[in-house]
Amino acid sequence: MSLSLLTVVLDNTVLNVALPSLVTDLGASTAETQWIVNSYSLAQAGLLLTAGNAADRYGRKRALLFGLGVFGLGSLGAAFSATPIQLILTRAFMGIGGSFLMTTTLALVMQIFPDSERPKAIGMWAGVSALGFTAGPVVGGFMLDHAWWGSIFLINLPVVAISLTAVIIMVPESRNPSGDRPDIVGAVLSVIGMVGIVYAVIVSPEKGWGASETLIPAVGGIVIMVAFILWERRVSNPMLSMSLFRDRMFSFAAAGGILVAFGMSGALFLLTQYLQFMEGFSPIKAGFATAPMAATVVVFNLTGLGARVLRRLGSGRAVMLGIPLLAAGLATAGFFSQDGYWGILVGLVLVGSGVGLSMPAVANAIMTAISRKRAGTGAGVNGTLQELGASLGVAVLGAVLSTRFAASLPNVLHDEGSQSLPATLAKAATLPDSTQLVADAHHAFLAGMSTSQFTGAVLLLVAGLVVGRTLRRAEREIQMQAAPSGSGSPKVPSSAASHE
Numbered sequence: 001m002s003l004s005l006l007t008v009v010l011d012n013t014v015l016n017v018a019l020p021s022l023v024t025d026l027g028a029s030t031a032e033t034q035w036i037v038n039s040y041s042l043a044q045a046g047l048l049l050t051a052g053n054a055a056d057r058y059g060r061k062r063a064l065l066f067g068l069g070v071f072g073l074g075s076l077g078a079a080f081s082a083t084p085i086q087l088i089l090t091r092a093f094m095g096i097g098g099s100f101l102m103t104t105t106l107a108l109v110m111q112i113f114p115d116s117e118r119p120k121a122i123g124m125w126a127g128v129s130a131l132g133f134t135a136g137p138v139v140g141g142f143m144l145d146h147a148w149w150g151s152i153f154l155i156n157l158p159v160v161a162i163s164l165t166a167v168i169i170m171v172p173e174s175r176n177p178s179g180d181r182p183d184i185v186g187a188v189l190s191v192i193g194m195v196g197i198v199y200a201v202i203v204s205p206e207k208g209w210g211a212s213e214t215l216i217p218a219v220g221g222i223v224i225m226v227a228f229i230l231w232e233r234r235v236s237n238p239m240l241s242m243s244l245f246r247d248r249m250f251s252f253a254a255a256g257g258i259l260v261a262f263g264m265s266g267a268l269f270l271l272t273q274y275l276q277f278m279e280g281f282s283p284i285k286a287g288f289a290t291a292p293m294a295a296t297v298v299v300f301n302l303t304g305l306g307a308r309v310l311r312r313l314g315s316g317r318a319v320m321l322g323i324p325l326l327a328a329g330l331a332t333a334g335f336f337s338q339d340g341y342w343g344i345l346v347g348l349v350l351v352g353s354g355v356g357l358s359m360p361a362v363a364n365a366i367m368t369a370i371s372r373k374r375a376g377t378g379a380g381v382n383g384t385l386q387e388l389g390a391s392l393g394v395a396v397l398g399a400v401l402s403t404r405f406a407a408s409l410p411n412v413l414h415d416e417g418s419q420s421l422p423a424t425l426a427k428a429a430t431l432p433d434s435t436q437l438v439a440d441a442h443h444a445f446l447a448g449m450s451t452s453q454f455t456g457a458v459l460l461l462v463a464g465l466v467v468g469r470t471l472r473r474a475e476r477e478i479q480m481q482a483a484p485s486g487s488g489s490p491k492v493p494s495s496a497a498s499h500e
Helices: 002-013 016-026 030-058 060-079 084-112 118-146 156-170 184-207 212-234 242-246 248-277 283-302 305-335 341-369 372-408 411-416 421-429 434-482
Strands: none
Touching (some): 002 030, 002 060, 002 084, 002 156, 030 060, 060 084, 060 372, 084 341, 084 372, 118 248, 118 283, 184 372, 212 242, 248 283, 248 305, 248 341, 248 434, 283 341, 305 341, 305 434, 341 372, 411 421, 411 434
16 A cells, blocks of 8 residues: 555656656647646545545445556556647546545555554555655656656556555455445535635646636635535535534644645745755755655654654644644754755754654544544545645745745846746846846845745744644543543543544
8 A cells, every 4th residue: 555655646746857858858838847747636636535435435445446547547648648738638647546546545544454553554654655755856867867758657557566466465345334325416516626726726826816817716616615515514425524624633633734735845845946946956966855854754654653652642742743843844944045955954854853743643633533434535635635735835835935036136137036036047147247136136036935934934833833732632532531430541532433
């Protein structure tokens, strides 16, 4: 299951370093290269809830095999795409498979491992997820150094073949025994609503939040998601029971999941730009330079350290420790950004420590709040929130960066501030006193980076403490309710006794 997850998460970022090759070999325009990347994320994010619900209803092992098959076929088609449109469509097809892999791997962890082992298993699941997220540029760069761009998709095929064989042999089947009829209307509404919202978040850094290209899908997606909520409250067999959100454990764990993804994705977005634009790193070198963050997450979770901390502290305290550590990493990188890579390295290790502690904690809290028979739905919620939080991290911190960057430029360069540092530097090189203007542009970019990182750090610190404290209170209430009358040692209830 970890191997299946690693493949799908890796594919979220592996393509980024291949974009220049796609422009050259396929003749892709700027808009087409963006959609080659975004079509995958859009399809995956839009279908996560539906995929998780389908896995519960029709069988989680069956859904995992379906996801692997779709992902493998999509990878084969992507590798031999002859036009940008073909690659966009095959990437979207891969996203469909990815949605089933993201949900069923976590749902099956819930089914296979007993409560005593589940925190460690979820920690390993989270560690593999973080590893794939940051290893993508490294793997992609290595493949491009030795083969053509299609090879980054062909490497998925042996992994899919091994995973299919192992799942058939080793993974037991499980499903929701109640056998409710499918909630077709809810599935359609959730897909359309999530696609609209995620699309708006994806295009917002380029178009701006006030542009019609952003506002129309954002408002439309929100309206449709409101309709989804109203429908789920009245239908007898909802795909996502709204009663879950009355549970503070579930709702604040969900908020914590958004914060963790927001911080991790936002940090990588900012720091990879700094390393490439300011330090002159190549994409693959920037990928290696950000690897310590993933390495720290792996150390926390694949060694079992994060699970031991989670068992000792509980989800609430782990979040109260982890998200502020993530915030400290952003602030450290912002404070030392002018001193070169070593300050960035300290920030990356702190971010990785925060993610390593808090990501398994929020995932465990979300899955504990949902009964085992709806594990797929819980995994779908967790995956949807991660996608939304990651998109928001890039959009919000990117907007702060762009705004401060533009405001800090000299008037003669101000019109270029809404584009990028490379575009601004190209403009500066054509003007009188170009040396000073180039220095001013670099200074403006550093100001934007620092402001964005400090803004993200403050948001994460305040929100993380609030979420962690509320989760801690919810855990205490559950312990008190689960304790036998007169018992002096309350016991945390198993997920089997939690919400239906």
